[in-house]
Amino acid sequence: MAKNSGISPVAQMRVTKRHLWSSDRFQRIAFILPTSIFLLCLTLFPFIYSVYLSLHFVKMTNLSKKIYAGLENYIDLFNDSLFTTGIKNTASLAVTTLTVEVLLGFLIARILFELSSKRGINFLRSAYLVPIMITPIVVGVAANYIFTPQLGIANYLLGSVGIEPIGFLGIAIPARLTVLAINVWQWTPFMALLILAGLTSIRQDIVEAAKVDGAKWYHIMFWIEIPSILPIILLGMTLRLIEILRFFDIIYITTRGGPGDNTMVMTLYTYQQGFRYFHVGLSSASAVVILFVSITVTTVAVNLLRRAENNA
Amino acid sequence: MRDSKIKMFILYGLAGAITAISVLPILWVVFGAFKSDIGMMTLPPVAPDFADWSLIIEFVAKYYPFIFNSLFVTIGSTIFCLILAMPMAFGLVNFKLRGENFIADWILSTRMMPPIAAAIPLFIIFNGLGMVNSRASLLIAYTGFNLPFAIWVLMTFIRKVPKELIEAARAEGATWFQTLLYIVVPVSLSGIATTATFVFIFAWNEFLLALFLTGQETRTLPVVISSFVGTGRIYWSNIAIATLIQSIPPIIFAFVMQRHIVSGMTMGAVKD
Numbered sequence: 001m002a003k004n005s006g007i008s009p010v011a012q013m014r015v016t017k018r019h020l021w022s023s024d025r026f027q028r029i030a031f032i033l034p035t036s037i038f039l040l041c042l043t044l045f046p047f048i049y050s051v052y053l054s055l056h057f058v059k060m061t062n063l064s065k066k067i068y069a070g071l072e073n074y075i076d077l078f079n080d081s082l083f084t085t086g087i088k089n090t091a092s093l094a095v096t097t098l099t100v101e102v103l104l105g106f107l108i109a110r111i112l113f114e115l116s117s118k119r120g121i122n123f124l125r126s127a128y129l130v131p132i133m134i135t136p137i138v139v140g141v142a143a144n145y146i147f148t149p150q151l152g153i154a155n156y157l158l159g160s161v162g163i164e165p166i167g168f169l170g171i172a173i174p175a176r177l178t179v180l181a182i183n184v185w186q187w188t189p190f191m192a193l194l195i196l197a198g199l200t201s202i203r204q205d206i207v208e209a210a211k212v213d214g215a216k217w218y219h220i221m222f223w224i225e226i227p228s229i230l231p232i233i234l235l236g237m238t239l240r241l242i243e244i245l246r247f248f249d250i251i252y253i254t255t256r257g258g259p260g261d262n263t264m265v266m267t268l269y270t271y272q273q274g275f276r277y278f279h280v281g282l283s284s285a286s287a288v289v290i291l292f293v294s295i296t297v298t299t300v301a302v303n304l305l306r307r308a309e310n311n312a
Numbered sequence: 313m314r315d316s317k318i319k320m321f322i323l324y325g326l327a328g329a330i331t332a333i334s335v336l337p338i339l340w341v342v343f344g345a346f347k348s349d350i351g352m353m354t355l356p357p358v359a360p361d362f363a364d365w366s367l368i369i370e371f372v373a374k375y376y377p378f379i380f381n382s383l384f385v386t387i388g389s390t391i392f393c394l395i396l397a398m399p400m401a402f403g404l405v406n407f408k409l410r411g412e413n414f415i416a417d418w419i420l421s422t423r424m425m426p427p428i429a430a431a432i433p434l435f436i437i438f439n440g441l442g443m444v445n446s447r448a449s450l451l452i453a454y455t456g457f458n459l460p461f462a463i464w465v466l467m468t469f470i471r472k473v474p475k476e477l478i479e480a481a482r483a484e485g486a487t488w489f490q491t492l493l494y495i496v497v498p499v500s501l502s503g504i505a506t507t508a509t510f511v512f513i514f515a516w517n518e519f520l521l522a523l524f525l526t527g528q529e530t531r532t533l534p535v536v537i538s539s540f541v542g543t544g545r546i547y548w549s550n551i552a553i554a555t556l557i558q559s560i561p562p563i564i565f566a567f568v569m570q571r572h573i574v575s576g577m578t579m580g581a582v583k584d
Binding site for chain 2: 030036042044046049053112120121124127128133135136140141145148193271295
């Protein structure tokens with residue numbers, strides 16, 4: 001806007017004011033800053049506060065009294081067999097569930113790939129997405145209902161083929177397998193559809209050329225398909241790892257870590273220490289360990305992923 | 313010819329079986345909404361009576377405040393999340409900022425953070441502000457936790473907006489704000505819808521934060537469902553009806569969004 005010299009002081013002010021409002025610099029700041037501050041307050045600050053709390057003795061019932069504890073909470077934490085069991089269970093859950101999901105996911109992706117342009121397959125694919133989208137708590141209560149010892153449909157179906165009823169969620173090994181099965185049920189679709197997207201992006205002329213040269217199906221699988229979907233599998237595994245480290249809802253609603261400590265995971269331990277036993281310091285230490293593990297795991301996984309993508 | 317027909321038959325059978333396994337467990341509980349408490353526990357199973365809505369109506373009449381809580385927190389946080397994420401995503405794509413990559417990486421890393429790690433501090437902070445047991449605390453927390461994902465996914469959509477469009481608008485004298493509102497938003501509407509859907513589902517499905525940030529009155533539906541699974545008598549009919557209501561948005565979105573779900577979930581993961 002052109003300034004002319006005969007303008008009144010008030011109008012002049014209005015002009016400079018509008019100038020400030022529409023100035024490039026001001027707008028840029030207005031775009032970035034509020035969201036950044038909000039994010040800082042809600043994500044970074046709580047994590048730093050967690051670290052601070054983990055170095056103090058604090059009771060939930062008397063939050064104002066904080067006594068410096070050094071690394072005492074961490075020492076207590078790693079001396080608590082419930083916590084170390086939680087780490088072990090989380091790790092074994094990660095390994096088993098990822099293995100099963102990738103293998104099963106590949107198999108299912110192959111089936112869907114063969115049918116990809118056929119009729120009705122879109123509907124089947126949509127239905128197959130339901131486990132991914134459904135609320136974890138709903139998955140948990142569904143599991144409770146289906147696996148109820150005497151009156152559940154699972155034992156009824158087993159009984160109809162002559163198998164003795166199983167205490168699915170009440171006995172050590174079955175409970176762990178049931179938790180694994182719930183995870184696999186919920187997340188194999190994700191892995192399968194991800195792998196399916198990878199399979200679809202493979203150029204079919206290469207596959208045809210290989211067939212002409214006499215390649216068998218397993219040659220194609222090991223030399224063409226698997227190498228080209230490897231980055232996608234790694235991506236899926238990374239996302240699943242993040243999810244497993246957060247795994248809480250279903251355990252909370254089904255086994256609560258039981259029987260004994262057989263399905264105890266790190267998140268549940270953290271929750272119970274904080275909100276059931278009110279050991280804020282110990283709970284925070286446990287939270288910091290989870291945080292540390294997630295940062296390490298995801299950094300390694302993301303680096304692997306970027307390298308795999310650059311090679312592909 | 314015959315051979316491939318048999319092959320197709322087997323493949324369809326397998327695909328159908330996989331789909332059935334994916335959907336039936338949920339339907340099995342949801343059908344319970346049309347049975348009585350006793351009916352749900354009867355073996356061999358009794359058929360649900362889809363004409364009988366009396367228990368569902370009774371449930372909604374009693375528990376509608378909690379359905380409202382869930383909707384309020386979910387819709388509210390989705391709107392706030394988009395309002396905060398849109399300018400940030402636009403800025404990160406279009407401004408030449410100092411430390412741009414650093415900010416992007418920071419957002420990505422916060423997306424990886426497990427919420428449990430922030431649980432106790434959030435509780436203490438909201439407690440200090442006298443906001444525990446309010447809907448606002450959950451609304452703020454959900455907005456914050458979904459922001460990194462929303463920003464990240466919106467960035468990939470905004471990158472697809474032709475640079476010439478933005479440059480032309482700027483050359484015509486449009487402010488950044490006008491460029492965002494009148495050029496970028498209309499062009500990337502489908503991307504915004506996809507992002508909104510995900511943020512909505514994340515908030516709708518969330519349980520951990522809701523568990524300790526809500527009180528008796530402000531509980532969301534997942535917390536209500538978990539409270540039905542207490543010790544002692546389990547009210548299966550209530551669980552089934554709550555499950556039915558809780559499952560409506562996810563199932564609708566699974567069918568409406570089908571092609572975008574897996575790609576959307578991976579979009580927020582790494583740099584492309």
